[in-house]
Amino acid sequence: xxxxxxxxxxxxxxxxxxxxxxxxxxxxxxxxxxxxxxxxxxxxxxxxxxxxxxxxxxxxxxxxxxxxxxxxxxxxxxxxxxxxxxxxxxxxxxx
Numbered sequence: 895x896x897x898x899x900x901x902x903x904x905x906x907x908x909x910x911x912x913x914x915x916x917x918x919x920x921x922x923x924x925x926x927x928x929x930x931x932x933x934x935x936x937x938x939x940x941x942x943x944x945x946x947x948x949x950x951x952x953x954x955x956x957x958x959x960x961x962x963x964x965x966x967x968x969x970x971x972x973x974x975x976x977x978x979x980x981x982x983x984x985x986x987x988x989x
Contacts, residue, residue, distance in 0.1 A: 931983075
């Protein structure tokens with residue numbers, strides 16, 4: 895497995911375009927980076943999930959297999975309360 899570099903955070907909202915988010919994920923992975931993807935709310939989680947699936951297709955022609963570790967993050971909201979967010983951390987292997 896290649897060395898893991900943690901860089902950046904990709905925040906996905908309910909209005910994010912999955913293909914655009916997938917391009918950002920794929921370009922980061924191709925560059926050897928492993929950004930965390932984060933979404934808050936059901937619609938945002940839906941868009942992020944679609945983006946992760948599409949990103950796998952974008953990196954496949956380059957001989958990379960993309961999988962994600964899915965988890966939860968706690969983030970501070972505008973009012974100071976903690977909000978639960980879903981997160982995806984890419985794992986990349988060469989086919």
